[in-house]
Amino acid sequence: MNIIISEIENKDNKRQQISFSETIEEFNTQVPVVANFDVSITGQIIRIRGNIHAEVNLVCDVCLKEFTKIFDIEVDEAYTKGCLNDSYSKELELKEDGFIEDLNGKNEIDITDFVYQCVILNVPNKLxxxxNCKGDENINKYIKKEIPDPRLEIFKTIKIEKDK
Ligand SMILES: [Zn+2]
Structure with a gap:
């Protein structure tokens, strides 16, 4: 789904409400991502505000089982049509984690990609x-069992001599 910038600019209030509902293949689920956005254009700045509700199927780092994580994300991001100058950046009160992407004259914003990026940014490093996940019993058994390697045993008896 794309936002056409010139279409919004041609409106009197230069605003558009967007209801988004699409499945995103990378999220490994048939459940559509639902989002609502308010897109407004002020001068060179295109601002997208709204919320995203996404379900993403991920694999747990501890037990290696698939699980569904739900994301409810507030969005406040901005694009600029061309070069960003100081007066425009001052107009904007962006959140700390906000970004401004330069469209370099493009007339469209791929809102599916926008939604994808917003969700991905919220996926934690450790899944x-x-x-309370304690991991998979079978995997734990395997990991905890120490298998002595006779080739490594020798290192336990080595004493490291310090420089004299
Ligand atoms: Zn787990």
């Missing part, structure tokens, strides 16, 4: 299905 855990549940804060």
């Amino acid at each position: 855990v299905c549940d804060i």
Whole structure:
């Protein structure tokens, strides 16, 4: 789904409400991502505000089982049509984690990609299905079992001599 910038600019209030509902293949689910945006244009700045509700199927780092994580994200991002100058950046009160992307004269914003990026930015580095996840029993058994390697045993007896 694309936002056509010139279409919004031609409106009297230079605003458009967008209801988004699409499945995103990378999220490994048939459940559509639902989002609502308010797009407004002021001078060179295109601002997108709204919320995203997404379900993403991920694999737990601890137990390696698939689980569904739900994201409810507030969005406040901005694009600029061309070169960003100081007066425009001052007009904008962006959140700390906001970004301004330069469209370089493009007339469209790929809103599917926008939604995808917003969700991906919110995926934590460590994926855990549940804060109490103790991992898979079978995997734990395997990891905890120490297999002595006779080739490594020798290192336990080596004493490192310090420089004299
Ligand atoms: Zn887990």
